[in-house]
Every structure is written in C-alpha cells, then in structure tokens.
Amino acid sequence: METFFTLLARRVDECASLLCVGLDPHPADLPAPTADAARTFCLHLIEQTAPYAAAFKPNSAFFEVFGAEGWTALKEVIDAVHAESKRLGSRIPVILDAKRGDIASTAEAYARAAFETLGADALTVNPYLGRDAVEPFLRDPNKGVFLLCKTSNPGSADLQDLTVGSGQQTADRALSSAVRRLPSVSLYEHVAYLAQTWNTADNLGLVVGATHPEALARVRSAAPDLWFLVPGVGAQGGDLKSALRAGLRMDGKGLLINVSRGISRAENPRLAAVEFREQILAFRRPKV
Amino acid sequence: METFFTLLARRVDECASLLCVGLDPHPADLPAPTADAARTFCLHLIEQTAPYAAAFKPNSAFFEVFGAEGWTALKEVIDAVHAESKRLGSRIPVILDAKRGDIASTAEAYARAAFETLGADALTVNPYLGRDAVEPFLRDPNKGVFLLCKTSNPGSADLQDLTVGSGQQTADRALSSAVRRLPSVSLYEHVAYLAQTWNTADNLGLVVGATHPEALARVRSAAPDLWFLVPGVGAQGGDLKSALRAGLRMDGKGLLINVSRGISRAENPRLAAVEFREQILAFRRPKV
Numbered sequence: 001m002e003t004f005f006t007l008l009a010r011r012v013d014e015c016a017s018l019l020c021v022g023l024d025p026h027p028a029d030l031p032a033p034t035a036d037a038a039r040t041f042c043l044h045l046i047e048q049t050a051p052y053a054a055a056f057k058p059n060s061a062f063f064e065v066f067g068a069e070g071w072t073a074l075k076e077v078i079d080a081v082h083a084e085s086k087r088l089g090s091r092i093p094v095i096l097d098a099k100r101g102d103i104a105s106t107a108e109a110y111a112r113a114a115f116e117t118l119g120a121d122a123l124t125v126n127p128y129l130g131r132d133a134v135e136p137f138l139r140d141p142n143k144g145v146f147l148l149c150k151t152s153n154p155g156s157a158d159l160q161d162l163t164v165g166s167g168q169q170t171a172d173r174a175l176s177s178a179v180r181r182l183p184s185v186s187l188y189e190h191v192a193y194l195a196q197t198w199n200t201a202d203n204l205g206l207v208v209g210a211t212h213p214e215a216l217a218r219v220r221s222a223a224p225d226l227w228f229l230v231p232g233v234g235a236q237g238g239d240l241k242s243a244l245r246a247g248l249r250m251d252g253k254g255l256l257i258n259v260s261r262g263i264s265r266a267e268n269p270r271l272a273a274v275e276f277r278e279q280i281l282a283f284r285r286p287k288v
Numbered sequence: 289m290e291t292f293f294t295l296l297a298r299r300v301d302e303c304a305s306l307l308c309v310g311l312d313p314h315p316a317d318l319p320a321p322t323a324d325a326a327r328t329f330c331l332h333l334i335e336q337t338a339p340y341a342a343a344f345k346p347n348s349a350f351f352e353v354f355g356a357e358g359w360t361a362l363k364e365v366i367d368a369v370h371a372e373s374k375r376l377g378s379r380i381p382v383i384l385d386a387k388r389g390d391i392a393s394t395a396e397a398y399a400r401a402a403f404e405t406l407g408a409d410a411l412t413v414n415p416y417l418g419r420d421a422v423e424p425f426l427r428d429p430n431k432g433v434f435l436l437c438k439t440s441n442p443g444s445a446d447l448q449d450l451t452v453g454s455g456q457q458t459a460d461r462a463l464s465s466a467v468r469r470l471p472s473v474s475l476y477e478h479v480a481y482l483a484q485t486w487n488t489a490d491n492l493g494l495v496v497g498a499t500h501p502e503a504l505a506r507v508r509s510a511a512p513d514l515w516f517l518v519p520g521v522g523a524q525g526g527d528l529k530s531a532l533r534a535g536l537r538m539d540g541k542g543l544l545i546n547v548s549r550g551i552s553r554a555e556n557p558r559l560a561a562v563e564f565r566e567q568i569l570a571f572r573r574p575k576v
Contacts, residue, residue, distance in 0.1 A: 026393065061390060061397035067405045068359040075355060099390050101414055102349060103441040105314065109349035117355045126389060128416045128436060130443025148416060153391040155418025158482065162475065165453030187450065187475070194446065 003202035004122055004144030005227055007093055012054045012253060014090040017277045018284070020229065021049045022097075022260025023058040023077060027065070029264060035069035038062060042077040045264055049273035050084045053092055055122075057229070057258055060098035078119050093121040095229065095256075099148060100137075101126030107136040115143045122146060124207055124229070127191050131198060141201040149195070149219055150188040152209025152232030160188040188215065192222035205229060208247065210238025210257070216246035220254075227254050234262030240276075244283045252284045291490035292410055292432030293515055295381055300342045300541060302378040305565045306572070308517065309337045310385075310548025311346040311365060315353070317552060323357035326350060330365040333552055337561035338372045341380055343410075345517075345546055348386035366407050381409040383517065383544075387436060388425075389414035395424040403431045410434060412495055412517070415479050419486060429489040437483065437507055438476040440497025440520030448476040476503065480510035493517060496535065498526025498545070504534040508542075515542050522550030528564075532571045540572045 012018060023045060025038035046056065058077055063070035078094050085091045096118060100110040114123045114137075122144030125137050137145045150160050164187050185193075195206055205227035208219050219228065228247055232238035240257065247255045259276050266272035300306060311333060313326035334344065346365055351358035366382050373379045388398040388411060402411045402425075410432030413425050425433045438448050452475050473481075483494055493515035496507050507516065516535055520526035528545065535543045547564050554560035 024394075027397075059394060061388075061394045061401065064359075064401035065397045065405060067363060067401075068356040070401075071356040071359045099414070100349075100387070101389075102387050103439060106312075106347060106349045109315075109353045113349065113352035113355075113358075117353060126387070126414045126416050128414050128447055129439050129441060130446030130448070132441055132443035133439075134443075151391060151417050151421075153417060153420055155420035155422075158418030159416055159475070159479070160418070162452040162478065164450040164475075187447070187452075190450065191447070 001141060003141045004093070005202045005205070007091060007121065007142075008055065008144070008227065008256070009253060011090060011092055015052060015054055016281060017052050017054045018253070018255050018257055018280050019053055019273060019277045020055040020057050020095065020256045020258040021045060021053040021263055021273060022231070022258050023056055024260040024264065025062045027062070035063070035066035035073040038066065038070065039073040039076055041264070043080050045269055046077070046080050046084055048270040049263060050081075050088060050092060052273040052277045055093045055095055055256055056081045057095045057097050059260075060096060075118055082119065093144070094119070095122040095124065095144070095146065096120035097124045099124045099126050101129050101133055103129065104132050104136055107133050111137045111139070115140065124148065127194070131194070134198065138198070138201060138203055141203050144203045144205065146205045146207045146229040147191065147195050149191045149206040150208050150212055150215040152211045152236050152238065156209065156212075160186065162187045164190050186218075189218055189222045192219045196223040196226060199226060207231065209236075210240070210243035211236055213239070213242040213246040216243060220247050224249070227256060229256045229258060231258040231260075233257055233259055235260070240279055241283060244280065248284065289429060291429045292381070293490045293493070295379060295409065295430075296343065296432070296515065296544070297541060299378060299380055303340060303342055304569060305340050305342045306541070306543050306545055306568050307341055307561060307565050308343040308345050308383065308544045308546040309333060309341045309551055309561060310519070310546050311344055312548040312552065313350045315350075323351070323354035323361040326354065326358065327361040327364055329552070331368050333557055334365070334368050334372055336558040337551060338369075338376060338380060340561040340565045343381045343383050343544055344369050345383045345385050347548075348384060363406055370407065381432070382407070383410040383412065383432070383434065384408035385412045387412045387414050389417050389421055391417060392420050392424055395421050399425045399427070399431075403428065412436065415482070419482070422486065426486070426489060426491055429491050432491045432493065434493045434495045434517040435479065435483050437479045437494040438496050438500055438503045440499045440524050440526065444497065444500075448474065450475045452478050474506070477506055477510045480507045480514075484511040484514060487514060495519065497524075498528070498531035499524055501527070501530040501534040504531060508535050508537075512537070515544060517544045517546060519546040519548075521545055521547055523548070528567055529571055532568065536572070
C-alpha cells in the first residue's frame with residue numbers, strides 16, 4: 001500500500017518541485033465576498049500553477065466563512081485538483097489546512113470529514129491534545145497529517161518556545177527519559193521528537209514556519225526523517241533560502257515550501273509559481 | 289454593552305443551572321448517518337432540555353462529517369436554540385465546540401464563520417499558536433472564547449502536563465517573571481495564567497476536563513476569576529461532585545458542566561437534564 005509520503009515524494013520527483021501552492025481565497029482578494037468568487041479564485045490558481053505544484057493547500061477558514069456554500073466550494077476545489085492530476089497524469093496531493101484537534105471520538109469525525117467527505121489527502125492537526133487525539137487522523141497510511149510544531153506567527157513564542165523542564169511525564173517513558181537528558185528543549189522541539197516517534201506509518205509530518213530559520217534547523221535535528229510543511233515565505237517575511245538551508249533533508253527533500261499570497265497576488269500567478277520552483281531548484285541542485 | 293459572560297451569568301441565574309447540554313450527533317446514535325438525522329437528534333434534545341440548560345454546545349465535527357448539508361444542519365440547530373430562547377424569554381448561549389486556532393488573518397475568518405455565519409455566541413479555541421491567534425476571536429466582547437487548558441482525554445498529559453521551566457520567554461514579560469517565581473508550573477497552568485491576563489473584555493474562559501479534578505483545582509487557583517467549560521462528566525468517567533468541589537468559584541458560579549451522552553443516550557433526556565441540574569444545585573446550595 002502506498003503511504004502518504006510515498007505519494008508526495010513521487011509527485012515531488014515527477015514535477016521536480018518542492019512548491020506547495022496555498023489556496024487562500026482571502027475576502028480582500030475576491031471581487032465579491034461570495035463562495036462562488038472563492039471557488040473561481042482557486043480554480044484559476046490551480047489551472048495556472050498545477051504543473052509546478054508538488055501539492056495544493058486550501059485554507060478551510062476562507063471557505064467556512066461562507067457557510068454551507070463555502071463547504072461546497074471547498075469540495076469542488078479539492079475535486080478540481082484531483083481532476084487536474086488526472087489530466088497531467090501525476091497525482092498532486094491536497095493538504096487541507098484546517099488545524100483540527102479533538103479527543104478521540106470527535107477526532108474520528110474530523111478525519112472522516114477531511115479525508116472521506118472532502119477527499120483531502122492530508123490535514124494539518126494541532127498537537128495540544130496529545131497522542132490519542134492525533135492517532136485517529138493517522139489510521140489510514142494513505143492519508144497524511146502535518147502536526148503544528150513551530151508556527152509562523154509572532155505569538156508562536158507564547159507556548160511553543162517555552163522550555164519544557166525535566167520531570168515531565170509523557171505517555172512514552174523512553175522518550176521522556178531521552179528528553180530529560182537534553183539540556184534545554186523547547187515545547188516545539190518536544191513536539192518534533194514526539195512526531196518522529198509517532199510516525200510509524202510514514203504519514204506524519206510537521207508544520208514549521210519559514211519565519212524562524214533557527215527553529216527550523218532545531219526541528220530538523222530533532223526530526224531528521226520527517227517532511228515539513230513550511231508556510232510563511234513571502235508575505236509573512238520568511239526567507240526562502242534560509243528556510244531551505246535550515247530544513248532540507250540530506251536527500252534534498254523533506255520540505256514543502258508553501259506560498260499563498262506570493263503567487264495569488266502576483267500579476268502572473270503561473271510565472272510566479274515557475275519562479276518560486278526555479279529558486280527552490282537552484283538551491284537544491286548542489287545537494288542532490 | 290453586554291459581555292459574553294454577563295449574558296452567560298444572567299442565563300445561569302434565570303434557569304438556576306450550571307448545566308451545558310452537549311449536542312453531539314455521533315453517527316452511532318443516529319438512525320441513519322445523514323445530516324437530517326443529526327439535525328432531528330439535536331432539535332429533539334433542545335426541545336427536551338432547554339428549560340434546564342445554561343448553554344448548549346454543538347460539536348462541529350459531527351456536522352462537518354456530512355459536508356455542506358451538515359453545515360446547513362449546524363446552522364439550523366444554532367438557530368433553533370435562539371428560537372427556543374425567545375420562546376422561553378431567556379437567552380441561552382450557544383458555544384460552538386470547534387477547537388479552532390490559526391494565525392491572525394485566518395483566525396479572523398474562523399471567528400466570522402463561527403460568530404457571524406453560524407450565529408454562535410462562543411467558540412472553543414486551541415491555545416497552541418499563542419496570543420495573536422486568540423485575539424481575533426476576542427475582539428467582540430459579546431462573543432466568548434473557551435480556551436483549551438486541560439482537556440479530558442488521557443493523551444492530554446503528553447503536552448499539557450509538561451513542566452514549563454524557568455527561562456522561557458513569552459510576549460508578556462511581567463507574566464514570564466511571575467511564572468519564573470513559581471516552583472513548578474505545568475503547561476496547562478501556564479495557559480490558565482495567560483488566559484487570566486488576556487481576559488480584558490470579560491469574554492475569555494477555559495476548557496478544563498472533569499476527568500482530572502486535581503488539575504481543575506490547580507487551574508482554579510491559577511485563574512480564580514474565569515469561567516470554565518467542563519466536559520468529561522459521565523461517559524468519559526469524570527465525577528460531577530469532584531469537579532464542582534474543585535472548580536466552583538466562591539460565588540457558586542464559574543463552572544459550566546457539559547453533559548453530552550449522559551443526556552442524549554438517556555431513556556428520557558428531559559429527566560436526565562433535570563437530574564443533572566438538581567445534582568449540581570444540591571452541591572451549590574450550601575455555598576450560595
């Protein structure tokens with residue numbers, strides 16, 4: 001059976017790209033604040049950028065704001081990526097950015113909503129509730145999870161940068177003792193260690209913002225094998241090269257660089273996607 | 289202007305109840321796995337229990353699983369609570385349990401989706417992304433937020449029980465130094481301290497599970513003034529009296545005890561709600 005990250009890695013090879021195109025129909029970018037306009041906005045972006053996209057990432061909030069009609073539009077946008085994949089003969093994964101997280105029976109319903117009802121291939125998930133709240137999203141190895149680790153916003157420091165001291169208890173005793181031996185571990189590094197051990201089916205990655213390249217490097221050393229979804233390049237101030245330098249795996253993979261406004265607000269989104277892909281490739285080449 | 293917690297406290301007085309009725313149309317409890325069945329399930333519960341409910345808490349996941357139709361059903365369920373409130377002449381707040389949390393511009397869209405599109409009065413929010421991700425949900429004092437603090441599931445220990453050591457940085461320096469003076473603070477207590485300082489508009493409370501009464505007592509001492517939404521009584525194993533003992537404020541308020549399956553799966557949900565309300569009242573009486 002193909003795991004989510006086998007699917008992603010194949011697409012990365014087929015399109016020679018680590019670019020994830022964010023589908024964020026922000027009301028300010030729409031001609032009118034309607035679900036129809038959100039759909040049109042995204043379908044245009046998909047049509048323009050699909051050949052250069054290793055993945056697409058629709059942002060659930062900008063659809064939910066339109067209620068049931070927004071939900072229909074979101075489903076159509078995800079369907080459109082699957083249709084475009086067929087046309088190109090190369091499956092492009094859809095990562096639904098919805099940052100869900102709840103106790104087990106509820107998490108199961110969220111997993112079904114994202115993976116079955118909407119047809120997404122992967123989902124962003126919040127780690128605050130712990131392992132039993134993440135597990136229902138990981139049950140199907142075909143479907144992936146990107147666990148929030150170090151987010152791109154300034155407020156990420158409030159919790160994620162806290163030093164987690166010795167004496168903590170986790171469900172995983174071996175891990176607790178490993179963490180205890182480390183001199184000073186931030187909460188986001190702890191999440192990275194947890195994710196590295198929880199990834200038993202090759203379908204768990206991390207969200208690490210490009211706005212904190214030092215944090216990205218620390219997360220890479222805590223989770224050397226995992227894929228990272230990296231938002232924050234461009235509009236949020238993250239630097240592409242610093243992110244690649246800090247986060248690429250030895251095999252020149254392991255990073256999915258998300259760009260949303262940097263492409264959607266460009267005069268020519270196709271050209272912007274081509275250029276982002278080229279910039280990433282230029283950096284990758286010496287390493288692969 | 290009325291704040292969210294003024295609204296809630298008035299309803300608590302008017303119905304002499306601290307009971308929050310959870311609206312969780314779990315597929316296993318429905319005659320058929322459809323949005324229609326979910327709506328009927330919830331409308332029946334609302335009709336049966338409204339006189340004894342200080343609040344209703346629909347669980348978003350069990351509607352999202354039905355896609356756009358589920359979203360429509362969720363909106364109709366929320367509307368039904370508002371209609372029932374008019375009939376009773378006493379406004380019953382709707383707390384949408386959706387555990388959202390994202391960076392600022394996205395959080396704004398989630399806030400609009402919950403408060404404007406769906407018409408909820410309050411929302412559960414995940415604290416992992418920090419203050420700037422919570423703030424967009426707090427802008428309208430009429431609308432409330434319950435921030436996840438110590439959740440009712442076993443895995444809550446994985447992150448929430450971690451000891452946050454000295455040396456951490458937060459956006460709030462005075463708070464950092466206050467926390468540093470404390471001997472040993474768990475992440476969930478840190479979140480409680482943060483929430484206590486972030487609650488400048490009387491519209492921020494906490495989610496604290498009834499399954500951990502010692503934790504509930506610690507959160508109460510960290511956040512003496514806040515309202516807590518307390519899930520986990522009954523099906524999840526939390527004990528009602530222990531929760532009340534550990535969490536009630538000096539004024540006999542400050543706790544909203546959520547019961548979902550304990551009411552919805554009862555032979556007579558109305559009677560079950562009456563009995564839960566009575567048990568809570570019996571415990572409260574000596575204190576007020």
